[in-house]
Amino acid sequence: MKQIIKRGSFLTLMFMLLGCLSLYAADNDLITEQITIKSEKAGTLPDRIASSRKYKITNLKIIGEINGTDLKMIREMAGSNSYGGSTDGKLSVLDLSEAKIVEGGDCYYSNYYTSNDVIGSYAFYGCSGLTSLTLPAGITSIGDYSFQYCSGLTSLTLPAGITSIGSYAFSNCI
Incomplete structure (x- = not known):
């Protein structure tokens, strides 16, 4: 009888733990596969990614033109707003290899x-959640x-055509 109670208690505990883990995973609901966005017009990224997914995407590739609004x-x-404050963003892998940065749009940081x-x-600056970044080929x-x-x-990943790197560009990168 004691063995049956122990086994039942053990199974109950296991189901409770698995239930908690599945609730945690469902709550986070992170999107881990690469999401590719083809931008035909700069400044449209906010229209292409639903606000419900904005802070859940962890791997993003952008093809086409991007401007300050997109950046x-x-x-x-990637976890940092336009004033350096933190956000709930989880973006860690960003591939801009087929993107082209163009002038225009909103300021992306402070007054830049x-x-x-x-x-x-x-x-x-301050996007500490980024772990991997591939820069556009044309910069x-x-x-x-x-x-x-x-x-x-x-x-x-830096492209071959870079002719200048500014002061403190990589400071405090561990």
């Missing part, structure tokens, strides 16, 4: 705007403080 959203998805083929100053310059405090960054 602002990418920053939010995008320029053609430039990773601007403070572009990814020529990386601005000051662009990746400062990107402490989670372990992989960065």
